[in-house]
Amino acid sequence: FFFSSRRRHTRCLSDWSSDVCSSDLVKSLLLVAILAGGFLAWALLTPFQGFASDTFVEIPRGTGTAAIAQELARQKVIQYPWQFWLAHLIQPSAKLQAGEYRFSKAASVNEVFARIARGDIYYFEFTVPEGSNIFDIAKSLEEQSVMKQDEFLRAAEDPGLIRDLAPQAKTLEGFLFPSTYRLTHATTAPELCKMMTGEPLLQYEPQRISLALISAGDRYAIASYGALALEGAWIWRWKDYIDRKFMRRYET
Secondary structure, X not given: XXXXXXXXXXXXXXXXXXXXXXXXHHHHHHHHHHHHHHHHHHHHHOOEOOOOOOXXXXXXXXXXXXXXXXXXXXXXXXXXXXXHHHHHHHOOOOOOOOEEEEEOOOEOHXXXXXXXXXXXOOOEEEEOOOOOXXXXXXXXXXXXXXXXXXXXXXXXXXXXXXXXXOOOOOOOOOOOOOOEEEEOOOOOHHHHHHHHHOOOOOOXXXXXXXXXXXXXXXXXXXXXXXXXXXXXXXXXXXXXXXXXXXXXXXXX
């Protein structure tokens, strides 16, 4: 009876100890899970901004995850490179898109990763009005801080892009299509010229009626528009104004 009672007591102690150990293990695992969740939340979900003003990050084609992470950390868009690696580890099927990205406010690593994965590329629009020549375009590019006039003019003076179309052309003058183009800070002058000469050719439709202003000397001129004809000194002043405005385009 004594030994039987002792065996029962020992079994109870063993069961109790096992329950206590299982309970401690569950608590430890739960604590680890909570700490890991907190760490992931801090690493991936906490907004960060280490830059003072708008920051632009250029990701060339073929750039790997490690290089992207290093560049983002260098530009202070994220705090540590390993945070970006971790985001990619959690989303291994995501394809990171090349291009220029603009960062203007605090963002979490998850938000930064999502933008690059969906290709939220920064661009600005540059419009070339109809009737613009290469000098007008070059001036507008510099005024809008896109690129220097000389850079564009050097590229526009190379007719290589239209050699098959116009073998005798000496520049791209007349072949730069007026349109609105999407550019980035990495867009070069040759790349812009390629965009502007890559538009499909349009069928030429000559004007049915055009205005002709003819100087007759002694500050007197004649205007002709279809069946309408006018003459006088005021026509000469009108023509003089147009001529002078046109010549001012080429003043240095």
